[in-house]
Amino acid sequence: MPMEIAEQEYFGVNKRPAGMASAYSNCSYFKKRSRILLNKIIKRIENIITGDETLRLMLVSDIRILDIEFKELSHENYSEIDIIASFFSLIAHLLGWAHFEGKFYRTPIYHQTDEQQMEDLRKMSTLKLPYGLYECYKRRRIIKQLLSEGNSYTTVAQIMRLTVSNIKQLEKAKHIDDMYEKILIERNKNVSE
Numbered sequence: 001m002p003m004e005i006a007e008q009e010y011f012g013v014n015k016r017p018a019g020m021a022s023a024y025s026n027c028s029y030f031k032k033r034s035r036i037l038l039n040k041i042i043k044r045i046e047n048i049i050t051g052d053e054t055l056r057l058m059l060v061s062d063i064r065i066l067d068i069e070f071k072e073l074s075h076e077n078y079s080e081i082d083i084i085a086s087f088f089s090l091i092a093h094l095l096g097w098a099h100f101e102g103k104f105y106r107t108p109i110y111h112q113t114d115e116q117q118m119e120d121l122r123k124m125s126t127l128k129l130p131y132g133l134y135e136c137y138k139r140r141r142i143i144k145q146l147l148s149e150g151n152s153y154t155t156v157a158q159i160m161r162l163t164v165s166n167i168k169q170l171e172k173a174k175h176i177d178d179m180y181e182k183i184l185i186e187r188n189k190n191v192s193e
Contacts, residue, residue, distance in 0.1 A: 002085035005100075007033065009092035010040050012102030027075050034070045037088055038063050044095045048108060053136050053176065055110055137180040140170050147171060 003024040023029045042063050049056040092098075096106040112120065139160065146156045147167075157164045170176075 003030070003033070003088070006085045006088040006092065007037065008100040008102075009089060009097045010037055010102055013100045027073055031070050031073050034084070034088075035067060038067050038070070041091055041095065044097075044104075048095065049110060053133075053173070057133060057136070133176070133180055133183070136176055140173060140176050143167055143170050 024033070042060055045056060045059045045063070049059065094108065096104040096108060098105040143156055143160060146159060147153075151159075153164045153167050157167045160167065162170075
């Protein structure tokens with residue numbers, strides 16, 4: 001029952017058949033539905049976290065790790081469904097879903113001070129290439145190219161499916177290029193040694 005209730009947060013009561021609680025006792029069904037929920041969470045993260053690339057990359061990486069763990073569930077180690085259902089409910093509420101309708105009633109806002117952002121980027125740049133950094137780097141390059149061709153911020157925002165403020169933030173985010181290039185240099189240095 002807890003997993004059925006958690007799923008209603010994401011899809012709404014009318015989008016999911018009622019009375020499916022017993023289906024979650026089947027490990028294969030549970031794995032399949034959990035992975036569908038994880039994909040929905042990733043899409044929500046991609047849509048709401050556009051100004052803080054480090055947070056977005058970190059959250060998507062966390063969800064990818066969970067997806068791998070769900071793949072490894074088997075009938076022998078399948079006993080924590082209530083805990084997992086509570087986890088999915090928590091994430092639904094943190095990302096704005098509510099009322100068993102599959103709709104967003106809140107939009108989270110994440111903020112970093114300049115000091116927090118610099119420290120976060122410094123620590124992130126010492127790691128291996130984080131998931132999504134390449135995509136973020138390429139997105140920034142495309143934005144810069146479109147702007148250099150004389151396109152307005154509004155036009156670029158429409159093309160990239162971002163807000164104008166996000167376009168301006170990414171335009172100024174030279175740290176993404178620096179982080180990407182630094183990681184590539186380190187990686188190439190380790191390969192040549």
